[in-house]
Amino acid sequence: xxxxxxxxxxxxxxxxxxxxxxxxxxxxxxxxxxxxxxxxxxxxxxxxxxxxxxxxxxxxxxxxxxxxxxxxxxxxxxxxxxxxxxxxxxxx
Numbered sequence: 001x002x003x004x005x006x007x008x009x010x011x012x013x014x015x016x017x018x019x020x021x022x023x024x025x026x027x028x029x030x031x032x033x034x035x036x037x038x039x040x041x042x043x044x045x046x047x048x049x050x051x052x053x054x055x056x057x058x059x060x061x062x063x064x065x066x067x068x069x070x071x072x073x074x075x076x077x078x079x080x081x082x083x084x085x086x087x088x089x090x091x092x
Contacts, residue, residue: 012061
């Protein structure tokens with residue numbers, strides 16, 4: 001289960017990075033370095049809305065997957081200083 005969550009977190013992270021990179025830094029829509037193909041496909045206003053919504057959805061999915069991963073791993077009761085102390089039998 002943890003492996004599946006790790007793979008999903010990785011995929012969502014890469015997709016989130018890509019959606020952020022294709023946005024124009026001034027908020028004007030799809031960046032021209034990618035040829036503006038999405039502008040021709042969706043139109044300027046719709047492509048900006050789509051990319052912005054995709055960014056928010058992917059960010060929410062990433063947060064949710066990370067929270068689920070924490071619950072799957074569990075806390076294990078926390079570490080105490082005695083957990084790190086060497087055993088007396090090892091010292092002899």
